[in-house]
Amino acid sequence: MTEVAVKRFLLGFFLIFFGAVFLRVDYFPFSWVPMYGFREEKPFIVVAVGDLKRRDLGFTALRANGEQLFLNRRDLNMPPANFRRLYQERAFGEGPPQHRRERAGLMPLNRWWYETLIGEDPAKTADYQRDLLRSVNATLGLGPGDPRRIVQLEAHLDFATFRQQDLDSGHLINPSIERRVALVTDKGTEIIRTHLSGPLGPQTMERISD
Amino acid sequence: MTDYHPTRGSAIDRFFFDWFTGETLGAVRFYFGLGLVLYLGSQYPQLLTLDAFGPHFRYTLPIWYFDLLGIDTHIPLMPFLVFPVMLIACLFFAFGKWTKPAIIVILITMFWLKGMRDSFSGDVHHREIPVVPLLLLFLVSKCDQVFGIDARRRKLAVIQDWEASWPLRAMQVYIAMFYFWALVAKLRVSGLFWFEHGGRIQQTLIVRSVRDGFAANGDVVNLSLAWKLAQNPDLVFFFGVVVFLFELFIPLILFVKDWRLRLVMLIGATSFHISNYLLMNVQFYFYPIVFVAFFDMVKVHAWLKQRLRLQPRVPAAS
Numbered sequence: 001m002t003e004v005a006v007k008r009f010l011l012g013f014f015l016i017f018f019g020a021v022f023l024r025v026d027y028f029p030f031s032w033v034p035m036y037g038f039r040e041e042k043p044f045i046v047v048a049v050g051d052l053k054r055r056d057l058g059f060t061a062l063r064a065n066g067e068q069l070f071l072n073r074r075d076l077n078m079p080p081a082n083f084r085r086l087y088q089e090r091a092f093g094e095g096p097p098q099h100r101r102e103r104a105g106l107m108p109l110n111r112w113w114y115e116t117l118i119g120e121d122p123a124k125t126a127d128y129q130r131d132l133l134r135s136v137n138a139t140l141g142l143g144p145g146d147p148r149r150i151v152q153l154e155a156h157l158d159f160a161t162f163r164q165q166d167l168d169s170g171h172l173i174n175p176s177i178e179r180r181v182a183l184v185t186d187k188g189t190e191i192i193r194t195h196l197s198g199p200l201g202p203q204t205m206e207r208i209s210d
Numbered sequence: 211m212t213d214y215h216p217t218r219g220s221a222i223d224r225f226f227f228d229w230f231t232g233e234t235l236g237a238v239r240f241y242f243g244l245g246l247v248l249y250l251g252s253q254y255p256q257l258l259t260l261d262a263f264g265p266h267f268r269y270t271l272p273i274w275y276f277d278l279l280g281i282d283t284h285i286p287l288m289p290f291l292v293f294p295v296m297l298i299a300c301l302f303f304a305f306g307k308w309t310k311p312a313i314i315v316i317l318i319t320m321f322w323l324k325g326m327r328d329s330f331s332g333d334v335h336h337r338e339i340p341v342v343p344l345l346l347l348f349l350v351s352k353c354d355q356v357f358g359i360d361a362r363r364r365k366l367a368v369i370q371d372w373e374a375s376w377p378l379r380a381m382q383v384y385i386a387m388f389y390f391w392a393l394v395a396k397l398r399v400s401g402l403f404w405f406e407h408g409g410r411i412q413q414t415l416i417v418r419s420v421r422d423g424f425a426a427n428g429d430v431v432n433l434s435l436a437w438k439l440a441q442n443p444d445l446v447f448f449f450g451v452v453v454f455l456f457e458l459f460i461p462l463i464l465f466v467k468d469w470r471l472r473l474v475m476l477i478g479a480t481s482f483h484i485s486n487y488l489l490m491n492v493q494f495y496f497y498p499i500v501f502v503a504f505f506d507m508v509k510v511h512a513w514l515k516q517r518l519r520l521q522p523r524v525p526a527a528s
Contacts, residue, residue: 001350003227006376009350010226013380017343021391024398027274028324028334029342033388037395039410041403047416051423052431077264077286079256082330088421089331090270096332105399131270138268138283162416168407170441172416202424 024110026098038101045167048088049158049177049200055087061136062152071153076139090128091155091182093189099123129182129189153184160200173199225464226379227372230506235374236306236357237507239348243304245499246316246341247297252496253337254323257289271332273325284326292319303348306358313349317342337493340500343384351377357508379464381503386461389479393457405450408443415440418490436489456482469505476501 001009020030058072073083089095099122103114133153142149160175177196182189218224267284269276276282296319302312320338328334352369355361396404404410419430419437430437439446456478463475479498486492 003223003372006226007222010376010380013343013346014383017384018387018391021394026334028321028336029339031336031339032395032398033336033339033391034395034399035336035392036410036414037392037399037404039400039404039413041400045413045416047413047420049423050421055422074261075265076267077260078267078284078330079259079327081256082327082333084421085331085333086270096271096334098332098334101399128270135268135270139265141265160420164407167412168443170408170443172437172441200420200424201428202426 023113024106026102034101038097038104043164045162047160047162047175048092049160050084050088051156051158054156055084058083059087059091059136060154061150062154063147064149064151065147067148071136071150076136086132087155088157090132091153091184091189092157092180092191093128093182095123095126095128099126129184130186133184133186151185153182155182155184156180157182158196173201175200226376229375230378231371231508232368232374233356233508234506235351235353235369235378236355236361237511238378238502238505239306239309239353240304240357240511241502241507242344242348242499243300245496245502246300246303249496249499250300250316250320250323250338250341251297252493254289254293254327257286257323257326258293260286260289262287262290267330269329269332272329273334275321276325276329281325281329284330289323289326292322295319296323306354306356306360309354309358309360310349313345317345335493337497340385340388340497344381344500344503347377347380347384353377378503381500382464385500385503386464389457389460393454405447405454408440408446409450411450411453412440412443412446414490415446433489433491439489453482463504472504476504 017030021032024032024034026032026034056072058070058075061069061071063069073080076083078086085096094100102123103111103121106114133150136153137143137149140150157180159178159180161178162172162175166172166175177198177200179194179196181192183192218227264286266286269282269284272282296316299312299315299319302308303316320341324335324338352373355366355369356374360366396410400410408415415436419433419440422431425431460475463472466472476498479501483492483494483497487495
């Protein structure tokens with residue numbers, strides 16, 4: 001390449017990669033580098049408090065023929081981090097970070113191209129729980145007419161709500177805690193909520209593991 | 211580094227064309243390629259823990275190009291075949307043997323492995339993003355004609371300085387701006403609220419440290435350092451300010467020729483990425499390998515060889 005050709009190439013190169021930043025594209029290998037950049041303005045945060053033992057057991061599953069079983073990451077043959085996301089996020093209706101921030105604070109031009117070329121906001125339209133159930137049945141090779149097909153997945157998780165004053169003072173041990181049980185079925189998902197009292201810690205976890 | 215070229219009037223021309231000597235591009239390719247073995251090698255081992263002949267998981271949210279190609283199922287045997295090919299291609303690239311085909315193989319295998327890893331649950335990680343433009347720059351450059359097996363066997367003439375300089379300078383621009391865009395992204399969607407009090411950093415520390423729960427001793431199961439740090443919002447705020455300043459001013463490094471200042475930047479970036487890993491399990495810890503593009507790696511290579519006694523010391527003039 002001559003120097004002139006190199007300059008033309010560089011112009012195109014940076015127009016494409018930095019243009020993606022301007023247009024807020026986040027489709028690999030283009031990115032506006034948002035990673036952990038999104039913080040919602042709320043006076044509190046809600047955080048999932050996991051239970052490694054419980055998660056390792058897996059989803060409590062119910063077959064169409066009434067049989068109960070546990071489905072863990074080994075049954076589904078998937079890496080632990082991905083299973084954690086399915087168990088602790090998708091089962092409770094939480095999408096991946098890309099979906100959560102994709103349409104946040106878009107300027108009109110970017111909103112226009114997202115709505116025209118990509119479509120509706122996935123954070124509002126996606127049904128993560130139904131996708132999860134469909135994926136589990138497909139992985140296990142269970143069709144819609146199979147009596148062994150999974151008709152319900154159950155996940156247990158505690159959610160701690162930290163108020164802004166707790167965060168500002170660094171006193172994180174006494175948040176409000178809610179236990180949620182997600183019952184994912186092909187007819188929809190029900191979340192059963194129970195308020196728990198007491199400090200955040202192993203006692204709460206033991207109750208979950210019971 | 212080359213001197214100012216008197217025939218180049220434009221500052222942009224001098225910025226891109228008058229910076230490195232011909233051989234530097236090959237030396238950077240060599241160290242970047244070795245670094246890629248570590249960096250990409252650390253990204254996909256979880257796929258090798260699966261049963262190669264076990265169930266084929268149906269992806270819940272396939273990455274966009276898998277969606278386009280109709281790939282919706284994980285074939286667990288594939289990573290066992292694709293992963294070694296990727297690492298071998300990185301070595302071919304590093305040692306300058308079939309360099310350009312090796313780059314294409316790295317790109318294809320990386321897209322493939324990334325697609326597999328990220329399609330299970332739909333979280334698309336950003337770890338491979340900077341690698342792609344850097345490899346594209348290597349692909350269109352003459353990096354295969356210096357400092358490698360093919361170049362030595364074919365006895366190719368060393369390329370001109372400007373031919374080595376522009377791809378490396380373009381890489382530097384991309385790398386420095388990647389951090390700067392991260393700051394812009396924070397300000398675009400969250401404003402200064404991102405930094406207020408413990409800010410988003412404190413939130414992430416809490417989310418990451420409690421996601422596996424608590425042990426019987428009352429401590430979190432994993433990332434206990436993050437849990438302790440989250441309880442000290444003033445210190446977290448201080449780290450947030452450091453991140454803000456680092457991401458704001460890093461583009462200035464593009465105009466600094468002093469290698470010691472560049473080394474300070476490298477130490478800063480390395481500390482940042484290793485802290486992110488130790489505190490939040492953000493797996494960017496080998497990412498600082500991209501900073502080889504900021505140094506005259508021919509000199510670094512000579513220095514390393516001398517340190518390793520691979521090259522006799524030049525006797526001091528009497």
